[in-house]
Amino acid sequence: MTKLYTIKVKVNGTEYERSVEPRLLLSDFIRHDLGLSGTHVGCEHGLCGACTVLFDGEPMRSCLIFAVQANGHEVQTVESLGTPEHMHPLQEAFSEKHALQCGFCTPGFLMTLVPFLEKHPDPTEEEIREAIDGNLCRCTGYQNMIGAVQLAAKKMAARQEV
Amino acid sequence: MSGKVFGQSVTRNEDPYLLTGKAEFIDDIELPGMLHAAFLRSDYAHARIKSIDVSQALKRPGVVAVYTAADFGDYWRPGPLQVPPPTAIKGSVFHARTLVPIAKDKVRFSGEPLALIIAESRYIAEDAFDDIIVEMEPLDAVVDLEKALEPGAPLVHEDLESNLAAHVVQERGNYEEAAAKADYVIKRRISVDRCAGAAMENRGLLVDWNDRTREMTIWASTQAPIPLRNSIAARLGLFESQVRVITPYIGGGFGPKIMTSQADDVLLPIVAMWLNRPIKWIEDRRENFLATTSERDQLHYAEIAVTKDGIILGVKDMFYHNTGAYDPYGMTVPLNTQTHTVSNYNVPNFKTEVKMVFSNTMVVTPVRGAGRPYGVYVMERLIDYAACELGMDPVEIRRRNLIRSDQYPLPTGIIGQDFVEGVLDSGDYPEELRKAVELIGYEKFIKEEQPRLRAEGKHKGIGVVCFTEGTSVGPYEGARVTVGANGKVNVSTGISTQGQGHFTVYAQIAAEELGVDVRDVNVTTGDTGHFHWGAGTFASRGTGVAGSAIHLAASKVRQKAIKLGSKLLGVPEDQVELCDGKVCVAGDHSRFISLGEMAMKANPTRGTFEQGAEPGLEAVAYFGPPYGSTGAGALAMIVDVDPGSMDVKIEKLAIVHDCGTLVNPMLVEGQILGGLSMGIGNAFYEQLKYDENGQLLTASFMDYLLPQATDMPDEVLLGHVERPSPLNELGMKGVGEAGAIPTPACFAQAVENALADCKLQIAETPLSPSRLFELVKKSTEK
Ligand code: FES
Ligand code: FES
Numbered sequence: 001m002t003k004l005y006t007i008k009v010k011v012n013g014t015e016y017e018r019s020v021e022p023r024l025l026l027s028d029f030i031r032h033d034l035g036l037s038g039t040h041v042g043c044e045h046g047l048c049g050a051c052t053v054l055f056d057g058e059p060m061r062s063c064l065i066f067a068v069q070a071n072g073h074e075v076q077t078v079e080s081l082g083t084p085e086h087m088h089p090l091q092e093a094f095s096e097k098h099a100l101q102c103g104f105c106t107p108g109f110l111m112t113l114v115p116f117l118e119k120h121p122d123p124t125e126e127e128i129r130e131a132i133d134g135n136l137c138r139c140t141g142y143q144n145m146i147g148a149v150q151l152a153a154k155k156m157a158a159r160q161e162v
Numbered sequence: 163m164s165g166k167v168f169g170q171s172v173t174r175n176e177d178p179y180l181l182t183g184k185a186e187f188i189d190d191i192e193l194p195g196m197l198h199a200a201f202l203r204s205d206y207a208h209a210r211i212k213s214i215d216v217s218q219a220l221k222r223p224g225v226v227a228v229y230t231a232a233d234f235g236d237y238w239r240p241g242p243l244q245v246p247p248p249t250a251i252k253g254s255v256f257h258a259r260t261l262v263p264i265a266k267d268k269v270r271f272s273g274e275p276l277a278l279i280i281a282e283s284r285y286i287a288e289d290a291f292d293d294i295i296v297e298m299e300p301l302d303a304v305v306d307l308e309k310a311l312e313p314g315a316p317l318v319h320e321d322l323e324s325n326l327a328a329h330v331v332q333e334r335g336n337y338e339e340a341a342a343k344a345d346y347v348i349k350r351r352i353s354v355d356r357c358a359g360a361a362m363e364n365r366g367l368l369v370d371w372n373d374r375t376r377e378m379t380i381w382a383s384t385q386a387p388i389p390l391r392n393s394i395a396a397r398l399g400l401f402e403s404q405v406r407v408i409t410p411y412i413g414g415g416f417g418p419k420i421m422t423s424q425a426d427d428v429l430l431p432i433v434a435m436w437l438n439r440p441i442k443w444i445e446d447r448r449e450n451f452l453a454t455t456s457e458r459d460q461l462h463y464a465e466i467a468v469t470k471d472g473i474i475l476g477v478k479d480m481f482y483h484n485t486g487a488y489d490p491y492g493m494t495v496p497l498n499t500q501t502h503t504v505s506n507y508n509v510p511n512f513k514t515e516v517k518m519v520f521s522n523t524m525v526v527t528p529v530r531g532a533g534r535p536y537g538v539y540v541m542e543r544l545i546d547y548a549a550c551e552l553g554m555d556p557v558e559i560r561r562r563n564l565i566r567s568d569q570y571p572l573p574t575g576i577i578g579q580d581f582v583e584g585v586l587d588s589g590d591y592p593e594e595l596r597k598a599v600e601l602i603g604y605e606k607f608i609k610e611e612q613p614r615l616r617a618e619g620k621h622k623g624i625g626v627v628c629f630t631e632g633t634s635v636g637p638y639e640g641a642r643v644t645v646g647a648n649g650k651v652n653v654s655t656g657i658s659t660q661g662q663g664h665f666t667v668y669a670q671i672a673a674e675e676l677g678v679d680v681r682d683v684n685v686t687t688g689d690t691g692h693f694h695w696g697a698g699t700f701a702s703r704g705t706g707v708a709g710s711a712i713h714l715a716a717s718k719v720r721q722k723a724i725k726l727g728s729k730l731l732g733v734p735e736d737q738v739e740l741c742d743g744k745v746c747v748a749g750d751h752s753r754f755i756s757l758g759e760m761a762m763k764a765n766p767t768r769g770t771f772e773q774g775a776e777p778g779l780e781a782v783a784y785f786g787p788p789y790g791s792t793g794a795g796a797l798a799m800i801v802d803v804d805p806g807s808m809d810v811k812i813e814k815l816a817i818v819h820d821c822g823t824l825v826n827p828m829l830v831e832g833q834i835l836g837g838l839s840m841g842i843g844n845a846f847y848e849q850l851k852y853d854e855n856g857q858l859l860t861a862s863f864m865d866y867l868l869p870q871a872t873d874m875p876d877e878v879l880l881g882h883v884e885r886p887s888p889l890n891e892l893g894m895k896g897v898g899e900a901g902a903i904p905t906p907a908c909f910a911q912a913v914e915n916a917l918a919d920c921k922l923q924i925a926e927t928p929l930s931p932s933r934l935f936e937l938v939k940k941s942t943e944k
Contacts, residue, residue, distance in 0.1 A: 023285065037190035038183015040413070042362045043447040047863035050362060077183065084178035095177035098832045102661025103180030104187065104362040104413025129871045136863065138362050138414050139661050140832065141839030141901075142871040143878055 007071040011036065012080040020067045027051045029067035030077060038078040038107050042136070049135030052108040053077050059112045078107035081114065089155035090114060090148075099148035101139035109135050113149060122153055168674035168892075171828035175681060176411075176665040185411040188366040188383050189444045196368075197226055199433075199443035200287035201425060202277040202294055203453060204269040207522040207856025208304070208316065211267055212297035214277060219293035224286035227437060228294070229278045229429070231266035237432055238263060241423025242393055244386075245492035248330055250581040255329040259319050260490040261421075261525065263428035269298070270318055270487035271522050272856055273452030275425045280433060280441060303522040303856035307461050307482040310519045318487055318520035327485050328493055328518035332500055334575030335511030337467070340476030344467035348547045352462040352925045354536045354906075356484075356850035357843065359529045360868060361660070363413020364445035365454060367426045369434040378405045378431060385415045386698030387688040388656045390422040394431050402694065405431075409688030415660030416840070417529040418455045420700050423490055451861040456850050457495060457529035459484035460536050466544040467511075472552055472559040476511030477504050479540055483518045484526055491527035493518060494579040498533030498632065501578040502903075503541050505630040506591050506794065507563040514576070522856040528700060530840055531902040533579075534631060539927060542627040542907035546914070547923065555608075556911065557599055557626050564591045564628065571888075579701070580635040582789050588885045588895075589794045594818045595628055598796035601816035601879045602626070607800060621803040622813070623916025629904035630794040633821075633896025634706025634889070638786030639696045641708060643672055643715040645723070645779035649743050649758030650682040653716075655708045656696025658688025662704055662898065663829040668712050670825055671892070675716035676723070677740035678757065701790065702896025705825060710785040710890040718781030723757070726764055726779075730755055791887035791895040795819035797904040799875070803916040808931040808938070810846060810913060812874075818881035822895035830897050831880050837901020838878070843869045844902065845909035849928050 004019040011034060018033055025044075030036050030053065042048035044063045051062045054076035062075075082088035090110055093099070100106045109132060116123070116131045123131070128149045132142065179185040216228040231238050240260040247256040264275045277294055281287035302316040309315060310325040318325055341347050368381040378400070384390050384407070391407040398405075412419070421427070426443045434441045445454065462481040468474055483496040496516040504512050549559045565572060567590040574584040599605075607624050615622050641655040653672050659665065669683035686692045688699075696708070720740060727745035728735040737748045746754035755763075761779045766772075799815040817834060824830050847867040851859045860866040886893025906927040913934065914922050922941045929937075 021285070031190070032192065035192075036183070037186070040187065040363070041189070042364075042413075043863050045447065045862055045864070048362060048447075078181075079183050082182055084182050084184060087178060087181060091178075091181040094181055095173050098174070098828045100177065100180060100661075101663070101832060101836060102362065102412065102414040103176070103185060104411075104661075106180060107183050110181070129874075132871045134870075136362065136868050136870065138360055138416065138840070138868065139836045141835035141837075141869075142874050143835045144832065145871070 005068050007068055009070045010074040012076055022066060022068050024067045025063055026065045026067045026070050027062040030062060030075065036077050036079050040104050040107055042104065047136065049112065050105050050108040052111040052135065054111055054115065057115060059115060078110055081110060089159065090117065090152040093148040093152035093155060097144045097148035097151055099140060099144040105135060105137040109145065117153060117156060121157060123149060167670045167680045169824060170826065172666055172670060172680055172826055174663050174666040175669055180411065187363060187411050187413055188368060188381050191368055191381055191410065193370055193440040196440040196442055197280050197282065197437065198284040198287050199430060199441050200279050200284060201275040202279065202291050203449065204265060204272060204274045204276050206269055206298055206300050207272040208301040209269050209298040210301065211265060211269065212299060215295040216277060219279060219290040222286065222290050222293055224282040225279060225290050226282065227280045228290065229433065230276065231264045238266060241428060241490055243492060244389065244422060244490055245494050246581065248493050248497065248581070251330055251332060251577050253331060256493065257322055257327055259488050259520065261423045261488045263425050271524050272858060273449065273524060278429055278433070280437065303854070305521055305523060305852055305854055305856050307484055307519050307521070310521055311517065318522060325520040326517060327489050327520045330493065331515045332576050333513040335476065337476040337478045337511045337513040340511035341467040344475045345470040346548065346551055347465055347467045348544065348551055349465040350547060350925050352464055352540050352543055354458050354460045354539060354927050356456050356459045357529060357848045358451060358456050358850055358866060359416035359418040361414030361416050361419065364447060364450045365419060366444040367430055368440065368442040369430045370440040371434045371438060373438050376404060380405065380407045380431065381410055382407055383412045383419055384409060384422065385419040385658055385660065385700060386422055387658050387690055388694060388696050389698060390427060391690045393422050394427065397428065398431060406691040408691065409658040412658060412660040415699060417457065417532060418527060419660070420698060421455055421490065421527060447863070448861055451866065452858055453524060455525045455527040457526055457532065458536065459526065460499065462540050464540050464544055466548050468548045470552065472548065472554050472562050474507060474509050474563045477509050477541065477544065478513045479503055480515045483516050484521050484523065485518050486521060486523045486525040488525050489518065490525065495526060495528055495533035497579045499537040501574065501576050501584045501632055502534040502537030502630060505574065505586065506565060506628040508565055523852050530837065531899050532701070534899065535844065535903045535906060538629045538903050539907045543910065543925060546911050557604060560595060560628055561592065564595060567592065578632060580790060584632065585789050586792050587889050588887050589792060589820055590883055590885050591628060591794055594794060594796040594820060594883050597818040597881045597883065598798045598816050599626060601818065601881055602798035602800065602814060604798065621805055621916045622800060623803065623912045623914065624798065624800050625908040625912030625915060626796065626798040627904045627908040627911060628796045630792050631702065631896065631900050631903055632790045633702035633793050634787060635701045635703055635790035636786045637697055638784050639708035639711045640693065640782060640784040641711040641715045642693055642780065642782045643712065643719050645719060645757050645761040647758050647761050649756055650684060651676055651678055652684050653712055654686040654692035655712060656693045657699045657704055657708045660699065662833065663826065664704055667705055667825050667829060668709060671709055671712050672716045675713065675720050678743045682743065702898035706791055706890060706894045706896050707785060707787065709825065709894060710892065711783050713892055714783035714785055715781045718783060719779055722764065722781065723760055723779055726760060727755060730763065785890065787889045791822065791889045793819065793821045793895040793897055793900060795900055797908045799908050799912050801912040801916055803913060808934040812842065814877045815875040816879040816881065817901065818883060819897065819900050820883040820885050821897035822885060822887045823893040824882065824884065825894065833897045834880060834901045835878065837899060838905060839869050839874060841902040841905025842873065844928055845906040846929050847873065
């Protein structure tokens with residue numbers, strides 16, 4: 001057994017203190033140590049984007065960094081967005097526009113898009129395509145995601161007005 | 163949302179769980195005391211195993227056990243043939259060499275498992291790879307399909323005389339006579355290379371053996387839960403009822419997850435019994451690329467005989483089909499190629515011959531499209547070559563030969579993957595072509611836009627092709643529909659779900675019949691504890707076959723509810739109706755009994771049971787079609803080729819499809835769009851490339867390019883032609899593979915059209931910018 005390191009990470013607003021091997025991937029830490037299995041692993045080599053989480057607010061592939069590197073940082077996963085009963089507007093829009101099929105890639109897309117929508121409250125089709133270009137989806141052909149993101153932008157703007 | 167839901171674009175019941183990370187996939191399941199498995203796999207594609215020494219691995223802390231073939235004794239034996247041999251076809255030859263669970267004596271493809279390591283964590287299991295010493299004697303690899311059949315070629319299976327796995331010839335009419343009468347006979351060599359299913363979720367299996375109840379629970383990301391359960395039970399000598407296979411949410415299937423005899427399927431159940439601890443194995447992406455299954459390696463020598471008016475007199479196709487190192491899935495893929503080569507067109511004389519070949523590459527089983535895309539590719543290319551020879555418009559030559567809408571049902575004379583003669587049940591191919599041509603703006607593009615663009619030095623081209631998709635094949639599926647005391651409806655069926663939307667489509671079918679809210683229908687798929695008869699999810703049959711069984715079962719429940727309702731409400735049966743979760747008197751909905759109450763009343767209490775009655779508002783039904791229904795369509799696209807980089811952008815794409823009755827148009831379109839992206843990948847991005855040593859050169863997403871959002875067309879137009887199938891009550895046909903089938907053929911035509919000045923004739927797929935560059939160079943050198 002390699003030496004264990006104690007890390008403190010804030011995940012979805014909760015502080016966790018855990019002892020981990022230095023080689024433990026952040027994705028495995030989130031999924032198996034913390035039981036937050038909404039973050040998915042599709043390739044473990046940084047290319048599919050299914051494992052995307054927010055790391056200090058920025059999208060990051062959790063299969064590409066170690067849990068120890070998250071010590072003292074803040075992570076947000078898909079579980080932070082909404083619940084089945086009260087979904088985030090982006091989640092609602094994904095459902096309404098049929099932007100997911102198997103849903104395995106979806107948490108990665110959502111976590112890429114949440115900060116994108118904050119920076120681009122009214123994105124063009126081209127901006128959306130660029131934004132999701134680093135995430136792979138085998139089921140949908142991406143087409144419906146474009147409409148979903150535009151719908152989400154509208155929903156979010158409407159909520160802000162109220 | 164009760165009332166009319168069938169045919170509506172209802173949002174999906176499953177979405178809220180998937181979107182919030184609540185849906186449980188296989189790797190999300192953790193059991194107390196669970197161990198983890200990893201497979202040490204062969205780097206060589208073809209080699210004799212001299213020795214495997216695992217002693218050091220066993221000493222590693224955290225390693226619980228290590229197994230090689232020798233440890234399994236008589237339990238080691240090749241897996242079942244998952245699909246019967248093609249004996250229904252006269253004169254067919256087929257040599258079954260099914261998958262072995264773990265290599266013994268020799269390895270036949272790179273990635274074949276050599277040792278199974280069980281450890282306290284996956285990290286430790288993989289650490290142990292370095293502790294195992296394997297001694298192997300490399301052998302020459304068989305990779306090239308033609309060389310594989312040359313005398314003296316190394317043998318993949320040394321007990322066979324050659325690498326020929328199967329040979330099937332089918333003919334209708336007499337091609338040679340037709341060719342003798344033709345004005346033109348055009349011959350080409352056409353090749354199609356491999357692609358991966360590449361579901362975003364890899365495969366996985368979790369086995370939990372309970373030593374006290376002697377029951378086994380298996381979670382599997384399988385497309386075939388019932389066949390998997392049956393083969394595991396049979397191998398272990400257990401009753402089927404002692405083994406329960408549960409499919410959690412599955413992250414895409416696309417074909418390779420249909421296999422039930424991979425190393426994990428066979429070995430983990432017995433090891434879990436031996437160790438009496440749960441064991442989980444999750445495939446990683448590299449293993450998925452190397453050692454699951456893949457598809458689409460064929461080489462065709464094809465010819466077409468036409469008159470000077472462009473009427474097709476005959477087609478002949480002799481092709482090699484690579485089955486990889488084993489052939490556990492029989493001949494499904496090449497038979498699909500045979501049935502889909504000429505299916506859109508009136509081709510009176512057709513001869514198709516396949517030589518299926520063993521090679522030292524990954525096993526070939528269906529991947530979305532499953533043999534159909536190459537049949538369509540060959541045929542559509544032949545028509546394009548003929549059009550070019552005759553100086554005829556590619557759309558016009560197709561129009562002249564398409565099967566007419568008054569020709570159904572049309573027997574084809576060719577036996578397919580379901581071992582019955584293919585019959586085209588319904589459709590309207592000319593209408594599909596007409597609509598696609600209209601949607602893409604063909605005439606305007608050819609007559610006005612293209613000449614202008616060419617004058618500006620731009621290279622834009624257009625392509626239009628037709629295709630069919632044999633769907634909804636047998637044997638059968640079944641379903642149980644139950645009304646609960648909560649007034650909600652439960653549906654269970656044996657097939658499993660990989661993202662198609664079954665939880666919603668099946669709910670729509672049941673809700674329509676029983677007059678309940680679609681959100682009040684709970685659907686369970688792929689859990690043998692709930693329903694344990696059926697075949698699996700393949701060949702776009704989920705809606706057409708399982709959906710039909712659900713419809714039948716729901717109708718039976720409806721009948722039961724009406725009968726009981728008539729008794730309880732004191733009105734004749736024809737005055738009882740179901741709506742809003744109630745059984746009510748027609749015309750007076752204030753007189754009703756709720757479905758939940760009815761469900762309780764349908765369970766007889768002491769002294770009230772009538773002989774012959776079946777308790778519960780529940781029914782089981784099965785459905786099996788005599789042959790599959792055939793979906794079809796036409797695809798058109800406009801591409802922009804950059805002659806410098808040879809990059810190709812699909813600017814606009816139009817697809818018109820007929821899948822019979824649309825249960826949920828939004829989901830149908832989702833299936834088409836997803837299929838198209840796979841077709842686009844197959845046309846220009848994805849390639850599983852093997853070198854001459856049987857080494858896979860593209861075993862990661864770095865080298866195997868999956869289409870990304872920016873690779874998709876700027877504009878996609880969808881059109882439907884709805885010609886209900888007469889083969890099931892609701893008129894449904896499948897659509898799952900449609901988008902993937904015609905795309906490479908259409909892409910090739912459009913690229914040729916864009917580069918019209920270089921007389922390019924494309925006869926291969928997939929393409930890539932560099933390959934296109936080479937082809938253009940060759941064609942201009944000529
Ligand atoms: S799992 Fe991290 S990018 Fe694929
Ligand atoms: S929805 Fe299945 S991979 Fe994206």
